[in-house]
Amino acid sequence: MDLRQDIKLGAPEEVRDFVSAAAKCAFDVDISYNRFIIDAKSLLGVLSMDLTKILTVSCMGYDCQFEQTLNKYAV
Known part of the structure; x- marks a missing residue:
């Protein structure tokens, strides 16, 4: 299952x-903006993104608790 969600982190x-x-997810989670793709499990990687922009999260699996987090920051 490949899930994509746009989020905004401030x-x-x-x-x-x-x-x-x-x-906490047992599958790959990436976060991207334009051509830049970062491992969403990396705090420094995510902080290096332009947080003024809408970011796209790509998940290679499903986790109910992670989906709740995605929905909290969804745009």
């Missing part, structure tokens, strides 16, 4: 919450 606490939820 404060560092939101990034920490998102990365923590992604890290």
Whole structure:
């Protein structure tokens, strides 16, 4: 299953919450903007993204708790 969701992260606490939820997933989670693709389980990687932009999350699996986190930051 390949899920794509657009999200918006602002404060560092939101990034920490998102990365923590992604890290619990047993499958790959990527976050992208334009041509840049980052492992969503990497706090420094996500913080290096332009957080003023809408980011796209791609999941290679399904996790109910992670979907709740995605919905919290969905645009």
